Amino acid sequence: MLFNVTLFVFAAAxxxxxxxxxxxxxxxxxAIAWNSFRNLIPSMLGIIGLIxxxxxxxxxxxxxxxxxxxxxxxxxLISLAGAVTLMPAFIAFPLAASLLQSGASVMxxxxxxxxxxxxxxxxxPMEVNFFxxxxxxxxxxxxxxLALVIGGVxxxxxx
Amino acid sequence: MKAQLRRYAxxxxxxxxxxxxxxxxxxxxxxxxxxxxxxxxxxxLFIPPIFVLVGLLDVWVPRQIVExxxxxxxxxxxxxxxxxxxxxAAGPLYAxxxxxxxxxxxxxxxxxxxxxxxxxxxxxxxxxxxxxxxVGLPFALLRLALTLPAIIATGYxxxxxxxxxxxxxxxxxxxxxxxxxKPL
Numbered sequence: 001m002l003f004n005v006t007l008f009v010f011a012a013a014x015x016x017x018x019x020x021x022x023x024x025x026x027x028x029x030x031a032i033a034w035n036s037f038r039n040l041i042p043s044m045l046g047i048i049g050l051i052x053x054x055x056x057x058x059x060x061x062x063x064x065x066x067x068x069x070x071x072x073x074x075x076x077l078i079s080l081a082g083a084v085t086l087m088p089a090f091i092a093f094p095l096a097a098s099l100l101q102s103g104a105s106v107m108x109x110x111x112x113x114x115x116x117x118x119x120x121x122x123x124x125p126m127e128v129n130f131f132x133x134x135x136x137x138x139x140x141x142x143x144x145x146l147a148l149v150i151g152g153v154x155x156x157x158x159x
Numbered sequence: 160m161k162a163q164l165r166r167y168a169x170x171x172x173x174x175x176x177x178x179x180x181x182x183x184x185x186x187x188x189x190x191x192x193x194x195x196x197x198x199x200x201x202x203x204l205f206i207p208p209i210f211v212l213v214g215l216l217d218v219w220v221p222r223q224i225v226e227x228x229x230x231x232x233x234x235x236x237x238x239x240x241x242x243x244x245x246x247x248a249a250g251p252l253y254a255x256x257x258x259x260x261x262x263x264x265x266x267x268x269x270x271x272x273x274x275x276x277x278x279x280x281x282x283x284x285x286x287x288x289x290x291x292x293x294v295g296l297p298f299a300l301l302r303l304a305l306t307l308p309a310i311i312a313t314g315y316x317x318x319x320x321x322x323x324x325x326x327x328x329x330x331x332x333x334x335x336x337x338x339x340x341k342p343l
Contacts, residue, residue: 004204004205007205007208007209008207008208010208010212011207011208011209011211011212012208014211014212014215015211015215018215018218018219025218025219026215026218028214028218029211029214029215029217029218029219030211030214031214032213032214032217032218033207033210033211033213033214034210036210036213036214036257037206037207037210040206040253040257042166042167042169042170043166043169044202044206044253045167045170045173045199046167046168046169046170046172046173047169047253048195048198048199048202049169049170049173049174049176049177049195050169050173051194051195051198052173052177052190052191052192052193052194052195052196052198053173053176053177053180053191053195055190055191055194056180056187056188056190056191056194057180057187057191086251093289093290093292093293093294094293096293096294097293097294100294106298109294110298110302113294113302114281114302114306117280117281118277118280118281118306118309120252120253120280123251123252123253123256125169126253126256127253127256129256130256130257130259130260131256131259131260131263134320134321135317135321138316138317138320138321139273139276139313139317142313142316142317143277143313146309146312146313147309149305149309150302150305150306150309153301153305154298154301154302154305157301158297158298158301
């Protein structure tokens, strides 16, 4: 929350300074901001709805029950889940902690967290919008492989 | 108009799914809609200032400054600046897309833009504090130590992959051929 307030204050201050310096340029900046916001709205609404559905349909306990052992299938499954899911840190880390507590392996949890952060399947349409298909595909593919490596190493080291 | 409507297809699908879920399991349907609304509010609390800052960046920061600091010849300095700026950023990854896009259009090196996005996604100061709190310091530190080189490697790999034989946007490190923000 403090973060958001800081962000708003910072943006407002920058806007004031800009307005004093040059009204025309500030108007143009606001028009650019509004246009990018308007472009984002449709996909943002869709993604938010998907997150809501996911949270309602997949209870924590189900996820926790599946990844107790270190089987390759379990690791791959939880990594794919991480790649597909989109959740903010304040949900992801408590979830990771509860996974560990309910007996999930460090490797499974580390793979989940790293793929969750580095790969975004749900946000891919938005990424394509900005940077194109090729960029999106490769950034996510490289991210997925490296996330698995990172998760694997973490699992071994932190055993 | 038709293209505009098509962009709402996903949202329309979700609304239908929410309705069906609500009819079958009212409690779950309500939960889905409630968490979606929570997220919406949360996003509206940080997205507007980010876009205002992107707009200001667009009109005020001259191309030369971006090129000098994170452009094709910025070297290690460019990498460090990209990482530091992104760790300070707020919001989820897709809030970083327009920022990286604006940087690219201003002459930012492709590798640095990818590093910027990677850092934005994986390493943020408030996020690290959450991580330490829930899964412990060794987990957080090890993840940080392994993720940093991975992000940098991704940046250079992406540059190699996208630049080869590319005539469009990423050919010269930055392209102005394709603008997601329509010129006014």
